[in-house]
Amino acid sequence: MTRKKIRISIRTRRWKCINSEEDNKGSQYGRFILAPLKEGQADTIGTAMRRALIGEIETTCITSVKFQNVIHEYSTITGVRESVYDIVSNLQKIRLRTNLSGTYEGSICVRGPGDVTAQDIILPPYIEIVDNTQHIASLTEPISLCIGLQIESQRGFDIKIPYSTRERSYSTTVGVRSIQNVNYNVHSYRNGNKRQEILFLEIWTNGSVTPKEALQEASRKLIDLFIPFLRKEEANLEEEANLEEEANLEEEANLEEEDNLEEEDNLEEEANLEEEDNLEEEDKLTLKNFYINYFFYQWGWDKLRKNKINLSSQSMKLIFIDQFGFSTKLYNGLKKANIHTLFDLVNKSQEDIMKIEHLSQDEFEQLFFGMELYFN
Known part of the structure; x- marks a missing residue:
């Protein structure tokens, strides 16, 4: 030597x-x-x-490979000499160069027969392939082979075997640092x-x-x-003091904002209580009017029920409630109460009608006047 x-x-x-x-x-x-x-x-x-x-x-390499119509990485593709596993192994040996960090996308889309090499990889313009002659696969039949690639730049100590969750995607080990x-x-x-x-x-x-x-x-x-370590300790202390002062100012601003919000909430709560009192008073008046109208319509509903003798039971069973043009709310309420025909309706007392859920005074008036118009 x-x-x-x-x-x-x-x-x-x-x-x-x-x-x-x-x-x-x-x-x-x-x-x-x-x-x-x-x-x-x-x-x-x-x-x-x-x-x-x-x-x-950093090392730039292919970390994930996605195939079309491949069940698992040990499968074989008709018209391709190599198995999916061998193709993935060849792809992980591709050496790439870039000045940027991050995750990128690449692809291969070729038609056989012929050899597939690294020069067939479609990459962003800022990624360069070191060896374009690197072998990937051999196509023995006139078929199309399309492969999706995920490329990452990773720091040396951060390099690890990635795990791909994408469908029909297979992770590669980092073969070349x-x-x-x-x-x-x-x-x-x-x-x-x-x-x-x-x-x-x-x-x-x-x-x-x-x-x-x-x-x-x-x-x-x-x-x-x-x-x-080259920065002076005084500069660090001054910077820490500035940061602390900014934090204090921000905290004061937050406290002031919280006080304003609390005051607004109190005013809103007082307004809501006042509105609730007004609504409660209106509800009492409405309830009073409702009971007055209830006793007023009591005689009228019984009279309407007596008029059903003008029609046979069989005829009334053929007349459905949707023929009266009731509102959707009233119609749905009657359906839930198993009232489907005129026969079902006239055989209900006013007490039965009043038990129907969500039936307001407006719906009751609509029902009464609709029936009165029909019989008269």
């Missing part, structure tokens, strides 16, 4: 890419150095960068009387992001995490 000589600055701390490779499948490898560092700093930076690369860099592996090692050397270190950082990616891009993105993530 040959060792490469690496020239580094002994005064200014710098980083450099000393090796970069890419295989025929699109995966990439990068090796970086950071030097000079004081004793112990290489481990501190290396541990932080490794965790940031693995846990903070953006960051496949990260490793670091430390080389110590003596510079005069001081002991210094060099940090070697190795990054393997799936090709959706380059090692250099991943390193810079992870650095930005770490900086964002540490920024709050």
Whole structure:
């Protein structure tokens, strides 16, 4: 094994890419150095960068696949060489690149015979496929294959096996992460009387992001995490005081609004009580008039019932109450009381009529005058 000589600055701390490779499948490898560092700093930076690369860099992948007319994921499709399970496995290997976060929709709609590859996937313009030659399925017959895709961008530590609740949708495991592996090692050397270190950082990616891009993105993530510690404590206290003052003002406004609402409720309650008293008085007058009219119609209803001798029972059974043009309320009330014909009606006393639910004075007058008009 040959060792490469690496020239580094002994005064200014710098980083450099000393090796970069890419295989025929699109995966990439990068090796970086950071030097000079004081004793112990290489481990501190290396541990932080490794965790940031693995846990903070997002991976864009297909998380759910939806087929048409497929019972379960172990089914086979007529005219397709692969099973549904194999197609889902191939789709989860598709490597995607995007600068946005969130959930997106994609689709495949092709007609055989022929091979289906990643280039047949229809995606939003802001999502790019790393390897368009990735095999998905082979169609052996002239059939149409339509597949719906759900695509998500997930943070490294958040990546998990999703569960799809959509009908005929099948979740995929995350087969390809953006960051496949990260490793670091430390080389110590003596510079005069001081002991210094060099940090070697190795990054393997799936090709959706380059090692250099991943390193810079992870650095930005770490900086964002540490920024709050750079703020002065006085500024934090001042901000907390402002927030507390805003909360107090908001609470006072809420209390004032509650007082106004309570006062409005009291006024409304007083108005309702006054209205109820007026309605109660009106009900008493109405009830009084009703009883007066009740005794007034008592003789008239009995007279109408005596006139039924002019018609035979058989004739009255053929005359239905809907022929009198009664209102819907009166008609429904009579039907509920099992009064369907004129014979049923004239065989009811006024006391029976008064027992019908929801029969008001207006309905009784309508019934009386309607019957009087009919017999006279």
